[in-house]
Amino acid sequence: MTAELVRGQNHPLSQARLEIRVSAGKPVVAGATLSDEQGKVRGVEWVAHPGSPTLPGMEVSKQAAADHRLACDLDALPETVHRVSVLLALPSGVGGPVRFGAVAAPFVAVTGLDGSEVASYTVTGLDAESAVVALELYRRQGAWKVRAVGQGYAGGLAELFADQGLSQAHQLAGGINEAVAQGLARSVAAPPPRTADGDRTRHATTPVLGQDQGGATSQGTPGQVTPQHGHPGGQGATTSGAGTGGAQSGYPAASAPADPSAVTQPGAPAAGGPVNYSHPGRQAAAPPTPPPTVPPAQPGRPAQPVAGDATGWSMEERLYNQVWGMFEDLARTTAAYRSAVDFAESRMEQELDKVLSDPRSRIGGQGDAAREAARAKHAELVDRARQVLDRDLAQLIAESEVVEPALPPAFARWDNPAWHGYRVPMEIPMALRLGDLHLPESAGLSIPMLVRLPLERGLWIDSGRAASFEGSIADSDDLRRLAMDTAVAHAARLLAVYPADEYTVHVIDAAGSAASSLAPLVSTGVLAGPPAVGAAGVNDVLARLTQRVDLVQMAIRGGAADSLPPDLDPAEQLLIVNDFPHGFDDRAVTRLRYLADEGPAVGVHLMLVADREDAAAYGPLLDPLWRSLLRLTPVPDDHLADPWVGHTWTYDPSRVPPGSQVLQHVLTQVAAARRSWNR
Numbered sequence: 001m002t003a004e005l006v007r008g009q010n011h012p013l014s015q016a017r018l019e020i021r022v023s024a025g026k027p028v029v030a031g032a033t034l035s036d037e038q039g040k041v042r043g044v045e046w047v048a049h050p051g052s053p054t055l056p057g058m059e060v061s062k063q064a065a066a067d068h069r070l071a072c073d074l075d076a077l078p079e080t081v082h083r084v085s086v087l088l089a090l091p092s093g094v095g096g097p098v099r100f101g102a103v104a105a106p107f108v109a110v111t112g113l114d115g116s117e118v119a120s121y122t123v124t125g126l127d128a129e130s131a132v133v134a135l136e137l138y139r140r141q142g143a144w145k146v147r148a149v150g151q152g153y154a155g156g157l158a159e160l161f162a163d164q165g166l167s168q169a170h171q172l173a174g175g176i177n178e179a180v181a182q183g184l185a186r187s188v189a190a191p192p193p194r195t196a197d198g199d200r201t202r203h204a205t206t207p208v209l210g211q212d213q214g215g216a217t218s219q220g221t222p223g224q225v226t227p228q229h230g231h232p233g234g235q236g237a238t239t240s241g242a243g244t245g246g247a248q249s250g251y252p253a254a255s256a257p258a259d260p261s262a263v264t265q266p267g268a269p270a271a272g273g274p275v276n277y278s279h280p281g282r283q284a285a286a287p288p289t290p291p292p293t294v295p296p297a298q299p300g301r302p303a304q305p306v307a308g309d310a311t312g313w314s315m316e317e318r319l320y321n322q323v324w325g326m327f328e329d330l331a332r333t334t335a336a337y338r339s340a341v342d343f344a345e346s347r348m349e350q351e352l353d354k355v356l357s358d359p360r361s362r363i364g365g366q367g368d369a370a371r372e373a374a375r376a377k378h379a380e381l382v383d384r385a386r387q388v389l390d391r392d393l394a395q396l397i398a399e400s401e402v403v404e405p406a407l408p409p410a411f412a413r414w415d416n417p418a419w420h421g422y423r424v425p426m427e428i429p430m431a432l433r434l435g436d437l438h439l440p441e442s443a444g445l446s447i448p449m450l451v452r453l454p455l456e457r458g459l460w461i462d463s464g465r466a467a468s469f470e471g472s473i474a475d476s477d478d479l480r481r482l483a484m485d486t487a488v489a490h491a492a493r494l495l496a497v498y499p500a501d502e503y504t505v506h507v508i509d510a511a512g513s514a515a516s517s518l519a520p521l522v523s524t525g526v527l528a529g530p531p532a533v534g535a536a537g538v539n540d541v542l543a544r545l546t547q548r549v550d551l552v553q554m555a556i557r558g559g560a561a562d563s564l565p566p567d568l569d570p571a572e573q574l575l576i577v578n579d580f581p582h583g584f585d586d587r588a589v590t591r592l593r594y595l596a597d598e599g600p601a602v603g604v605h606l607m608l609v610a611d612r613e614d615a616a617a618y619g620p621l622l623d624p625l626w627r628s629l630l631r632l633t634p635v636p637d638d639h640l641a642d643p644w645v646g647h648t649w650t651y652d653p654s655r656v657p658p659g660s661q662v663l664q665h666v667l668t669q670v671a672a673a674r675r676s677w678n679r
Helices: 156-163 169-185 315-357 365-406 469-473 476-497 515-524 534-557 586-598 612-628 662-677
Strands: 010-012 017-035 065-073 083-089 107-112 117-122 131-140 143-153 431-438 447-452 459-462 503-508 572-580 604-610 630-632 637-641 648-653
Touching: 017 131, 017 169, 083 156, 107 131, 117 143, 131 156, 143 156, 156 169, 315 365, 315 447, 431 476, 459 476, 476 503, 476 515, 476 572, 476 604, 476 662, 503 515, 503 534, 515 662, 534 572, 534 586, 534 604, 572 586, 572 612, 586 604, 586 612, 604 612
Parallel strands: 459 604, 459 630, 503 572, 572 604
Antiparallel strands: 010 143, 017 065, 017 083, 017 107, 083 131, 107 117, 131 143, 431 447, 431 648, 637 648
16 A cells, blocks of 8 residues: 655565655656765766666666656665655746746655555645655664655755765756756647647546556556646646557647637538547537537547547648647657566566576576567567557557547648648648657658747757768768758748748858758748858848847836837748858857847747757857757757656657749749739
């Protein structure tokens, strides 16, 4: 039975191999310190944190997240370690909450490897603290116990480490914050907060796995993010047919219009259309009234996927929520599979250790039989987990085959027929597709990478060598050309999805090396002016955009938006910079950093095409710039993480098919609409 601890209470631990699960509702840093019999941490090498996540007997998460799983093997800890302190901290300098009093009370649970919960603790009573020692595992008279601590520190990690006797407390805290900031910079931005009206409910046709398969138990399983009773941040669980990794509580929805009665729902398509948007169990009424539950599928047959199978005010919003739902489902079902494999391997190791520890069964036929039985059980558990993963992947692939053709141009690939009938829109869409994401276990399934509009952060198209095979063998000149081609494709998509005259693109090409890539933008006349070349051109463009940011900021702060100069372009601005930092002096670099930091809030966005090595002479001065931008690559690369379980995803850029004229067709229509608008 689970022990629900209160502050100061302890509970014995009967297992050596444990998991410590954290659910905080908001991204937090999770770490651990090892201390001796006097409670002193002897050095930074006794601290597990995102920058150094592994110690003997202890492993923590590599980045900030709302949910964590920390692994602990008490038998593998050094003999001099008598206490393990589990600490949580709010990331600093990333624009999130700065005190625990502003977030839901963190929930921490100690579980066995099979998911059975041993003890749990909800860390209540926090206010101005930004770091807290949540639990401690301590050795007493040869036995281990867990104690609920809940000791908070308003001074953050530096104060916490200093209290534990670390002389390098401030340096270590700064290093952790730097590692966390880098981790957040590589993550796919989480969708908007979930609302009860924006939930996307899936329907299960098969049960989840039992305990032996590493599947769901009443206490939760490895890899499963299970809402805990009593935890304020927990979500109500719904059953997922494509994600055995845990409860799927819902998916993001866009902000609702002020007047629900003014929302017009799309009608059903004409008979014989390629996609059926109707659903026997779904009404077309807008939220907040949720759609009724879909009738269960016929026995033995999975439910048929339907495009727009999510709640929303419009079909665009439903498809957006459905794509994010598929993304989360794939992340969690893969997490469940990986957790089940880890469980099978740890179980086999335990059984083999047991055989080897007994001299009577170490050799001979009895030992061989025990080892063979352990390996057979391992193979059986892995096979069961793979069968469940394959079932979930098949359902998600079937859903993707229905959803992909139904996506509007802003969400669609360049080879989607939706672009053939393209017309300049009258309204800004919810989001934009920047590429696709997939995992090694699901090579046949790609999830569209959608980001909300307007962009909240700039884009960095990395023209340096990528870690992937394709990036490592590509010539450096080819990578630079591909990077600029990718930037032009993204810029064309942005121009295409905004109404006429509501998006302005500027280009800095100091060396004039991107003429061939920029040809579609230049020849159609959709740029605000010719690409700026040379140092003078660089400074001129940056000065004008910097002045625009200053004017808009002053008008907003002074409540005088109507007093802006009449010649000020009210459209969203995009600045594409090729081959940075070529042609940039120190003043230009300072202005670029200013635009990256302050521009998005007032409609000025940055797209940087650069190899970080080319700017190495600036040293750490440009580190904040790189972190503030979403890094994309012109070739497939493994560098992005999801916001739920932190998998490393392979990013595949959104490319125009070779020989296709779709880019020219779209930009020509954009240019014609602008000429008509300005008559």
